[in-house]
Amino acid sequence: MKSPIAVIGGTGSVARLVTRELMARGETIRVIGRSTLRTHRHLPPLAQYFLADLRRPETLRTPLHGCGAVVYAVEPGPDAPGDSMETGVINTLDVLRSGAVPGRPRFVLLSRAGEAAVRASGLPCTVVRPGRLTEEDLTEACVEAVYRPTV
Numbered sequence: 001m002k003s004p005i006a007v008i009g010g011t012g013s014v015a016r017l018v019t020r021e022l023m024a025r026g027e028t029i030r031v032i033g034r035s036t037l038r039t040h041r042h043l044p045p046l047a048q049y050f051l052a053d054l055r056r057p058e059t060l061r062t063p064l065h066g067c068g069a070v071v072y073a074v075e076p077g078p079d080a081p082g083d084s085m086e087t088g089v090i091n092t093l094d095v096l097r098s099g100a101v102p103g104r105p106r107f108v109l110l111s112r113a114g115e116a117a118v119r120a121s122g123l124p125c126t127v128v129r130p131g132r133l134t135e136e137d138l139t140e141a142c143v144e145a146v147y148r149p150t151v
Helices: 013-025 036-042 055-063 084-097 116-120 135-147
Strands: 004-008 031-035 049-053 070-072 106-109 125-127
Touching: 004 013, 013 031, 013 049, 013 116, 013 135, 031 106, 036 135, 049 055, 055 116, 055 125, 070 135, 084 106, 084 116, 106 116
Parallel strands: 004 031, 004 070, 031 049, 070 106, 106 125
Antiparallel strands: none
C-alpha cells in the first residue's frame, strides 16, 4: 500500500503486533494513541506517532489525513466509561466521512463495539472479532484485512 496506515490504539498489545508486522512488510505506520510514555516503551523507532483523544474528533484529522487504511485496535482502560469504545469508533468514522480525510480509507475494526456503525458507514471495512483467536491468528487477520477488506 502506498499510503500510510493508521493504527488507532497502537500501543496496545495486539496493535503493537499488527504495527510490527505491517512495518515488516514495508508499510508506513501512523500510530495514534493517548500516551507518549507508552509509545517510547513499546513502538518500533520508525513508526510515526500522533497523540489524539477519541472523544475529540478534531484531534484525529491530521493523523488520518492521507491514510489508505485505518486499523481501530483500541483497548479500553480500566476506568473507561462503558460506551467509550463505541463513541471512539463513531467519532473516528465521522472524521473519515466528513471530507476531512480524502478518499475512502479501508477501516479494520478489532472489536465488537461500534460494529453496527462501521457496517453502516459505507466505508470498505472488515470487523475482526478477537474472541478465541491466538495472538498470531489475530495479528494475521488484522494485517490481511488491511489489504483485502470486506463488508
